[in-house]
Amino acid sequence: MELETSPLALPFPDMPQISGVHQRVSRARYKDWDRADLTYVELDEGTALAGVFTQSACASSEVELGREQVKSGTARALIVNAGNSNAFTGYRGREAVEQIMDQVSQHIGCSPREVLVSSTGVIGVPLPKDKAREGVAAALTAEHCSWQDAAEAIATTDTFAKGAHTSAMVGDTRVELCGIIKGSGMIAPDMATMLGYIFTDADVAPAFLQDLLASANSQSFSCITVDGDTSTSDTVLAFATGKAGHARIEGWDSPGADAFAAALSDMCRQLAQSVVRDGEGASKFITIRVSGAVSDDSARRVGLTIANSPLVKTAIAGEDANWGRVVMAVGKAGEPADRDKLSIAFGGVWSARDGLPVDDYDEAPVAEHLKGQEIDLAVELGMGEGRATVWTCDLTHGYISINADYRS
Amino acid sequence: MELETSPLALPFPDMPQISGVHQRVSRARYKDWDRADLTYVELDEGTALAGVFTQSACASSEVELGREQVKSGTARALIVNAGNSNAFTGYRGREAVEQIMDQVSQHIGCSPREVLVSSTGVIGVPLPKDKAREGVAAALTAEHCSWQDAAEAIATTDTFAKGAHTSAMVGDTRVELCGIIKGSGMIAPDMATMLGYIFTDADVAPAFLQDLLASANSQSFSCITVDGDTSTSDTVLAFATGKAGHARIEGWDSPGADAFAAALSDMCRQLAQSVVRDGEGASKFITIRVSGAVSDDSARRVGLTIANSPLVKTAIAGEDANWGRVVMAVGKAGEPADRDKLSIAFGGVWSARDGLPVDDYDEAPVAEHLKGQEIDLAVELGMGEGRATVWTCDLTHGYISINADYRS
Numbered sequence: 001m002e003l004e005t006s007p008l009a010l011p012f013p014d015m016p017q018i019s020g021v022h023q024r025v026s027r028a029r030y031k032d033w034d035r036a037d038l039t040y041v042e043l044d045e046g047t048a049l050a051g052v053f054t055q056s057a058c059a060s061s062e063v064e065l066g067r068e069q070v071k072s073g074t075a076r077a078l079i080v081n082a083g084n085s086n087a088f089t090g091y092r093g094r095e096a097v098e099q100i101m102d103q104v105s106q107h108i109g110c111s112p113r114e115v116l117v118s119s120t121g122v123i124g125v126p127l128p129k130d131k132a133r134e135g136v137a138a139a140l141t142a143e144h145c146s147w148q149d150a151a152e153a154i155a156t157t158d159t160f161a162k163g164a165h166t167s168a169m170v171g172d173t174r175v176e177l178c179g180i181i182k183g184s185g186m187i188a189p190d191m192a193t194m195l196g197y198i199f200t201d202a203d204v205a206p207a208f209l210q211d212l213l214a215s216a217n218s219q220s221f222s223c224i225t226v227d228g229d230t231s232t233s234d235t236v237l238a239f240a241t242g243k244a245g246h247a248r249i250e251g252w253d254s255p256g257a258d259a260f261a262a263a264l265s266d267m268c269r270q271l272a273q274s275v276v277r278d279g280e281g282a283s284k285f286i287t288i289r290v291s292g293a294v295s296d297d298s299a300r301r302v303g304l305t306i307a308n309s310p311l312v313k314t315a316i317a318g319e320d321a322n323w324g325r326v327v328m329a330v331g332k333a334g335e336p337a338d339r340d341k342l343s344i345a346f347g348g349v350w351s352a353r354d355g356l357p358v359d360d361y362d363e364a365p366v367a368e369h370l371k372g373q374e375i376d377l378a379v380e381l382g383m384g385e386g387r388a389t390v391w392t393c394d395l396t397h398g399y400i401s402i403n404a405d406y407r408s
Numbered sequence: 409m410e411l412e413t414s415p416l417a418l419p420f421p422d423m424p425q426i427s428g429v430h431q432r433v434s435r436a437r438y439k440d441w442d443r444a445d446l447t448y449v450e451l452d453e454g455t456a457l458a459g460v461f462t463q464s465a466c467a468s469s470e471v472e473l474g475r476e477q478v479k480s481g482t483a484r485a486l487i488v489n490a491g492n493s494n495a496f497t498g499y500r501g502r503e504a505v506e507q508i509m510d511q512v513s514q515h516i517g518c519s520p521r522e523v524l525v526s527s528t529g530v531i532g533v534p535l536p537k538d539k540a541r542e543g544v545a546a547a548l549t550a551e552h553c554s555w556q557d558a559a560e561a562i563a564t565t566d567t568f569a570k571g572a573h574t575s576a577m578v579g580d581t582r583v584e585l586c587g588i589i590k591g592s593g594m595i596a597p598d599m600a601t602m603l604g605y606i607f608t609d610a611d612v613a614p615a616f617l618q619d620l621l622a623s624a625n626s627q628s629f630s631c632i633t634v635d636g637d638t639s640t641s642d643t644v645l646a647f648a649t650g651k652a653g654h655a656r657i658e659g660w661d662s663p664g665a666d667a668f669a670a671a672l673s674d675m676c677r678q679l680a681q682s683v684v685r686d687g688e689g690a691s692k693f694i695t696i697r698v699s700g701a702v703s704d705d706s707a708r709r710v711g712l713t714i715a716n717s718p719l720v721k722t723a724i725a726g727e728d729a730n731w732g733r734v735v736m737a738v739g740k741a742g743e744p745a746d747r748d749k750l751s752i753a754f755g756g757v758w759s760a761r762d763g764l765p766v767d768d769y770d771e772a773p774v775a776e777h778l779k780g781q782e783i784d785l786a787v788e789l790g791m792g793e794g795r796a797t798v799w800t801c802d803l804t805h806g807y808i809s810i811n812a813d814y815r816s
Contacts, residue, residue, distance in 0.1 A: 054739075055740070055742075056736070056739030056740055057738070057739050057741070057742075057743075057744070057745040057746070057747070058735050058736070058738055058739030058745060058747040058750065059739070059747070087732070087735070088732065088735050088747060088750075088760065088763065088764075088765075089764070089765075090748060090763050090764045092764075122732075123732030123735065123736075124731070124732055124735075124760065124765045125765075227718040227719065232735065232736055232739050232747075310718070310803075310807070310811065311811055314807075314808055314811035314812040315811065315812070317808070317812040318811070318812035320812075323532065324495070324496065324530075324531030324532050327466050327495070327496050327531065327532075328464070328466070328531075330465070330466055331462075331464030331465045331466030331467065332463070332464055332465075333465075334463075334465075335465075336465070337465040337466060338465070338466075339465070339466040339467070339496060340498060342466065342496075352496065352532065355496065355498050356496075356497070356498045356500075357496075357497075357532045357533075395718075395808065395812075396808060396812070397805050397808050397809075399718070399722075399808075400722055400725070400803065400804060400805050400807075400808060401805075403718070403719055403722035403723065403726070404722040404723070404725040404726035404728075404803075404804070
């Protein structure tokens with residue numbers, strides 16, 4: 001099925017090369033298609049590694065291995081297979097991953113443990129070892145490629161290539177961060193797994209890089225949803241080559257730590273939002289700001305419950321300022337809330353205040369706001385100081401068409 | 409919007425009159441429509457009452473009051489308003505409910521506390537007191553009506569009237585149970601714009617009736633979902649007039665307790681399933697049987713996670729035996745599971761066993777099964793002895809059309 005580019009798509013940004021990072025692609029032909037589908041990124045010695053992974057209890061071998069590899073804190077290479085997720089394939093799937101790790105590590109002379117592997121695509125079919133071997137061999141000797149080439153090679157049902165670039169000053173040294181991501185929802189193991197990779201020339205201690213990535217994740221990838229479904233393979237990895245040449249960032253007391261953390265957070269937020277912008281069938285990008293919760297975590301859970309509510313998502317698709325459905329979603333979130341303290345605004349205009357419809361509510365500016373592509377929904381719970389922002393998209397006929405008709 | 413009758417609709421059953429129960433309907437004209445929309449059921453003295461209600465933190469005044477009324481254990485009347493849910497209307501909504509309780513109690517000479525009120529429909533608009541007063545006055549003196557008339561009068565976006573009849577032998581006495589229910593969307597475990605009423609001539613102590621209803625609820629209304637959304641008004645009430653004339657059922661040791669409990673469970677299951685059969689846009693009725701969980705509760709949560717997964721529901725709409733999406737849903741349920749112990753079957757044919765696709769899997773009978781209207785999905789977790797069955801429907805273009813275009 002050929003999908004049209006999402007109406008919410010952003011152009012691929014200008015992204016500099018990162019010192020110590022060498023990306024290449026090849027054609028493993030995991031599916032019957034005419035495109036690059038294997039991505040190889042070689043990393044110079046001394047590259048720090050951090051990662052966050054799906055919470056799924058049925059994770060793929062790649063994720064199981066990745067969770068272990070991150071503990072060592074260093075990486076020399078990344079392989080991404082597109083077209084076959086290798087999930088739910090038991091020992092046969094694991095063997096295919098180990099073969100790739102061995103092949104790459106022998107080529108560059110490192111430990112297999114330093115070779116990270118991700119796969120995305122069809123579930124339940126072991127990654128074909130012969131195609132993987134040939135694809136990897138071709139990638140190892142391929143020409144260097146652009147970030148956009150790599151972003152396209154890791155994609156599956158994405159309708160546009162996704163990347164982001166941020167930078168930070170660490171003392172007098174400017175460091176660059178480049179990221180690519182694929183996924184058109186936090187969804188199917190078979191089609192829209194989210195795989196994100198961030199590369200920087202900053203010099204960051206692995207344990208601190210892990211802390212920063214986990215923290216950024218909690219305000220970015222953990223705050224987006226398309227349909228509430230969770231892949232068995234979702235992965236975000238960060239690689240820091242240290243080639244920028246500044247004094248290593250060991251922790252919050254190190255010079256530049258704040259600046260780097262901010263750039264990493266910004267990167268994660270941009271990448272996360274770009275996935276929502278490719279949500280299957282999405283026609284509107286929705287920002288949900290929850291305040292007045294008993295804690296930030298509670299606010300995030302309320303926000304995600306609203307964001308995952310089919311009735312809220314279809315109301316926005318229908319450009320209907322249906323705050324009753326928002327009340328419903330708040331009520332079912334299982335978080336502390338009080339009907340008579342709840343306030344709701346679309347596009348900055350309060351429809352309901354303290355549990356009652358606003359008396360002289362003017363729907364005209366709200367209706368105008370809902371006609372746009374960028375929708376803002378604010379929910380004030382009136383219970384405390386907790387706040388969070390989550391992002392989602394609307395639920396349209398396009399989602400049904402893609403998911404009821406597409407055979408993975 | 410005029411909706412077509414659900415393809416999964418069942419004919420309205422033959423239902424006997426229940427001794428001590430007197431149902432009537434009237435036109436309060438809560439909306440601009442030409443139909444009965446106010447239902448009044450008068451109950452003879454000594455009628456026992458039990459009830460289960462939405463878990464929503466933003467429940468309506470009717471639900472807040474009902475939770476208190478159930479504690480007294482007796483009822484003399486029920487009023488159901490259709491077309492206005494009176495939810496999220498603050499003190500003004502509460503005043504309207506109290507007016508109805510006063511009006512009815514003065515007419516029949518009982519305590520206002522013995523008058524139960526439910527409302528369903530538009531949210532955020534206080535129930536108009538004048539329409540309620542006139543509607544109630546008309547209903548108090550109306551002719552007796554049929555169960556089907558009552559089932560139609562409590563309906564809102566339902567596409568067919570829903571009722572059920574069961575019976576049981578208590579000693580030598582046959583007791584009858586009749587139930588009516590409304591609801592079609594926003595149906596989730598903790599119920600929805602779902603209003604259900606069960607009437608019996610059995611003689612049951614209120615506290616035991618409450619235990620039985622709560623228990624039946626956990627295997628019926630708590631096991632259905634259409635879209636995972638939860639209404640602010642969901643209510644199921646049971647009324648036992650005691651007119652059948654047998655010795656009162658006080659507890660499990662009373663003669664006939666088992667038989668009555670079984671008939672009540674069967675009633676709740678039939679009513680719950682009828683709501684799923686009217687799920688918005690539903691084209692297939694899906695039974696999900698989860699076994700091998702660490703507990704029955706865990707099995708139910710896994711089942712509901714599968715049942716609420718948009719990717720599973722769209723796959724079934726597309727008649728695609730996509731067990732990969734079932735794996736994904738099990739993985740995200742947050743319950744103990746192990747990828748390598750998981751088995752999945754559609755229509756009794758195992759697609760995956762112990763974490764691997766079945767070797768000589770024959771998809772033909774599965775494809776045939778998925779073309780039908782009644783879909784069976786079995787999931788064996790291999791973790792323990794816990795089991796549960798949940799019911800849902802598929803997710804189709806019809807759901808989007810109804811909810812993106814309908815202003816509730």
